[in-house]
Amino acid sequence: MRALLAALLVAAPAAAACELPGGAAQKIQSRKYLVLYRTSPAPLKVGQHFSVEFAVCPSPESVRIDAQMPEHKHGMNYRPTVTATGEGRYKAEGLMLHMAGKWELVFEVRAKDAVERVVQTIRLE
């Protein structure tokens, strides 16, 4: 019990530090990482460029963002850029989901030569 409490106490500051100021954010939890993100504009529309503000916790060495339609075997027609805005937060620009259907928004997080893909499924009508 004491050990569990200690673990919670250690984990608590990291969880508290993971936030994305500026409004409501979507949350994706992978094995190692918590990603908070919001798109602009929201909701997403077919064929409309959008940007993504996001935070990754714990802070990685680098992160890339992409999107793909697994059923169609293709990605986007655009290559987004990611800019670090400090404190584990980022802004990605230049994304577009050009077809209706099931997309996967992929955050490719890299730290110490290990890459983890944090994936959110999006259904676009």
Added chain:
Amino acid sequence: MKGVCLLLLLASATALAADFTDEEARKIQSHGPWPAPWSPDPSNRVSGNKSAIDLGERLFFERRLSSNGQISCSRCHLPERNWSDGLPRAVGLAEVDRNAPSVVNVRYHHWFGWDGAHDSLWAQSINPILDPRELGMSTASVAKFVRSDRDLACRYRRTFGAAPGGDDEKILVDAAKALAAFQETLVSGRTAFDDFRDALAHGDRAAMARYPDAAQRGLKIFLGKGACDVCHAGPAFTNGEFHDTGIPFFVRPGEVDPGRYGGIKKLLGDRTNLLGPYNDDPKRSTATGTRHVSLEHRNFGEFKVPSLRNLESSMPYMHNGSLASLREVVKHYSEISPDRLHSDGEAILKALHLTDGETADLVAFLQTLSDRGGRYQRHPFPEDCL
């Protein structure tokens, strides 16, 4: 008894040939409203400007804007043919490799041309002026013409606030911006589909029932079995992007049309793209696509998804005009072979295997996307500008 009969009559009067699910109803709503909202193009300082529209309209029909003085933009974009020409491949001074796309509703596009080699309507408008197979002019000859014609020079000054100066390229780009301002005014009218879509939004079943039965069934195929709306999305029935649809891209023996692959290369090397010096918007707010477009091998053989509005009067179809009728287009998608698609292309298309009845219904639906008259009439040019 009288009440029951009345109810039956009412039910019969508002019966629909097809029932639409909530998901289908949402999809139908996404194809409107029409006309869709629009705001002037920030990359073109004279977009929406009345004087520019007037100048652009004159230039559009101006035969002296060709190297032989015989043809104008309207050679391939005839108002009475939905601003196309009815030919498989356009013919200017010589035949080109692609079908002349209609310029109706171009104000809603974000890529221009079958290959999207241009990212603004004004940049696209330069292309046919300089192409030796189309109008065959040079930058210098356009500038000389605008400078030396008193009426045009006056209208240029009225539009841009200064007389055409010594910078030939600037005059060419400004002429193209006036041409764009005119083309932005060409918007198709409302259709039977738009009436149905709005009636559905208002729950007006009596108005919905006026939409032809075959078109209702065809609409269900368009949204369901056909999944046509995956690419033909939104109010203009296009996602504005590029796909390989299995149309052969050989233009001559041993020569292929690279489609979007060539378009992206051309775009990125073009001084008149939205990242270049002629974008009038200091924020480059419409340049996101140009900044982030990605050249991939799969772009080879991809062509732009055309709008389906007014398609009934814009035959023949596809980027090379190889399909003569709507029925042939539907048949193409019904029988498409995946082997004809580019090897590393998308896994989107598969043969629909439509029955004859389904084919007829889908064609009937597509026909309801054409407007009902209200055709363009060239504005009178009453006053001189001297």
